[in-house]
């Protein structure tokens with residue numbers, strides 16, 4: 001695979017695996033083992049001292065997991081990847097790696113709820129503080145930097161408002177101040193956005209979402225620009241905190257990843273059809289989608305994303321009751337959190353994923369009671385539209401103020 005540069009659509013299927021070295025097995029074998037035998041005592045000594053490369057124990061490395069890591073490195077244009085047992089294990093590991101007691105982390109104003117929870121633990125236990133700010137331009141970012149700031153941690157698009165953070169603006173500031181930058185790229189997947197191309201140091205994914213794509217695994221991936229630094233994280237934070245992925249989950253991710261490009265194309269084309277439909281509905285107030293030409297951030301979207309992906313949020317008339325009535329009136333579309341699955345999912349951020357965010361903060365972020373988030377699946381688009389159509393007609397029959 002190394003002699004030639006293949007397109008990413010080929011990389012997801014072939015990178016990091018040579019079937020001829022595995023009895024011609026076309027599928028990547030599942031090495032469901034905890035440990036590895038050494039030929040001799042001296043070989044064991046050499047593996048531990050690092051003189052000889054090779055397997056020791058599956059918390060330090062596993063051949064199935066290795067294939068997944070190689071593929072992700074190629075997909076994100078990075079130097080190395082570590083696979084974790086959850087997206088949160090990847091988040092917590094990189095934040096532990098980058099900070100020490102007393103440091104400060106600058107975050108985009110929307111971050112995943114449990115990431116926010118982990119920042120709270122860092123603050124309480126180690127006085128590692130953070131600020132969540134709107135990163136609308138370089139000045140806004142620059143003004144929030146403190147002498148003890150060590151890194152910038154962002155999500156873009158931001159969940160669930162689909163607000164974007166301009167990666168180039170963040171990098172311009174980070175380079176001026178020597179700050180490390182981490183991007184949670186879960187919402188875009190490597191198919192839509194590659195932050196390392198902008199100079200970002202680390203990209204992480206909840207692989208539970210688009211990378212697996214089938215709603216049956218919890219896993220995380222951390223890709224770094226620098227291969228040596230990634231190996232040092234493997235042999236320190238990852239080894240000693242122990243948040244590794246199981247070989248079987250890695251095997252499922254390898255299987256899911258093969259269809260990432262075709263799935264993302266379908267998620268996107270379905271989302272585009274639903275947006276057109278939603279915009280014509282009297283009961284819909286506003287629709288939020290990065291690649292919508294009416295989106296004031298459309299230019300930023302085009303600079304850093306290849307397409308809009310499968311997530312849409314929109315506000316509906318009738319406030320919380322209206323939103324809940326709409327959800328309850330759907331039948332094909334399932335009421336569930338998470339995203340990136342084959343099934344279309346709808347959730348109400350104000351009472352579900354963002355229920356813990358204090359109300360004023362929530363409103364300031366644009367997460368009102370009438371906001372709904374849709375993770376558009378892979379179904380036939382007209383069936384989804386038909387489902388929504390019947391839910392809207394139920395709402396129309398019930399007068400709302």
Ligand SMILES: *Cc1c(COP(=O)(O)O)cnc(C)c1O
Pocket residue numbers: 086087088089112114155159184186187205206207208209218219220
């Ligand atoms: C789901 C999610 C996470 C957490 O990942 P888990 O795999 O559930 O631990 C982190 N960031 C984002 C943006 C997510 O959607």
